[in-house]
Amino acid sequence: MAEYRWIPPAAAGAAAVLLLGCASQARRGQTELDRLKQALPGVYGTPAQTAPAAGAAGASVDAAAAGASAVTLSILPVTAQLVGENVFLVRETAADKAQRGRSQGVWMLTLAPKPARIVQQNFLLKDPRRWVGAAEHPDMLLSMLPQDLQPLPSCDLVWEKTADGFQTTAVQAGGCRPGAAAQGLWIERSARLTGQRLTLTERHTGADGALESGGAPLSLTLERGASSASAAAGR
Numbered sequence: 397m398a399e400y401r402w403i404p405p406a407a408a409g410a411a412a413v414l415l416l417g418c419a420s421q422a423r424r425g426q427t428e429l430d431r432l433k434q435a436l437p438g439v440y441g442t443p444a445q446t447a448p449a450a451g452a453a454g455a456s457v458d459a460a461a462a463g464a465s466a467v468t469l470s471i472l473p474v475t476a477q478l479v480g481e482n483v484f485l486v487r488e489t490a491a492d493k494a495q496r497g498r499s500q501g502v503w504m505l506t507l508a509p510k511p512a513r514i515v516q517q518n519f520l521l522k523d524p525r526r527w528v529g530a531a532e533h534p535d536m537l538l539s540m541l542p543q544d545l546q547p548l549p550s551c552d553l554v555w556e557k558t559a560d561g562f563q564t565t566a567v568q569a570g571g572c573r574p575g576a577a578a579q580g581l582w583i584e585r586s587a588r589l590t591g592q593r594l595t596l597t598e599r600h601t602g603a604d605g606a607l608e609s610g611g612a613p614l615s616l617t618l619e620r621g622a623s624s625a626s627a628a629a630g631r
Contacts (some may be wrong), residue, residue: 402583428557432514433482433505435475439467440594442491465497466491469618470531476540480504487531499581500524502545512554516600517565519545520577548574551583561590576605582614583607592620
């Protein structure tokens with residue numbers, strides 16, 4: 397005979413409320429993930445009227461930073477079933493010449509439980525030359541495997557719903573160390589999506605594989621479709 401254990405009504409009620417609350421959080425998290433993966437993809441560019449000029453008030457006069465601020469960012473959903481769901485190819489190029497790439501990698505959005513939250517995992521492509529042209533021919537990525545990707549340790553971001561869009565926070569503040577494979581690349585440390593505008597904060601990866609901590613990070617304000625003409629002209 398099964399052992400009967402009496403559970404006080406108050407305890408049973410509290411457990412039921414807790415389960416309902418967890419289920420509600422999971423549903424809300426999935427709804428926000430669905431909205432984000434619809435809102436995020438696109439081709440973003442630096443609006444000509446907001447591109448910082450060297451010597452302008454509040455603008456950096458560093459030549460590398462000034463050149464890096466005029467970019468085209470493509471966030472393209474791809475089918476890579478062996479890697480996971482909600483996978484995006486992310487390519488950043490010079491705004492005036494699409495062949496001059498600054499970085500190309502993969503973002504993957506997952507819904508983490510307890511509490512439900514949208515986590516963006518960031519990856520490098522181990523063999524970037526193999527995937528040249530993948531942005532124009534996404535079918536190339538059907539064969540992508542997990543071993544084709546190099547994770548960026550502790551560089552995950554968490555997306556949160558805001559009143560007018562989405563924004564991110566770092567999972568581990570200051571803990572991102574991309575590694576030697578990411579030397580010379582700009583790594584996103586925060587993002588904010590509002591309508592057609594995407595604002596990114598990036599830091600450069602130094603020779604030791606760590607993010608450079610000196611000076612202010614590079615801030616990019618991009619708009620969807622803003623640089624389509626310039627990118628096409630540079631091909």
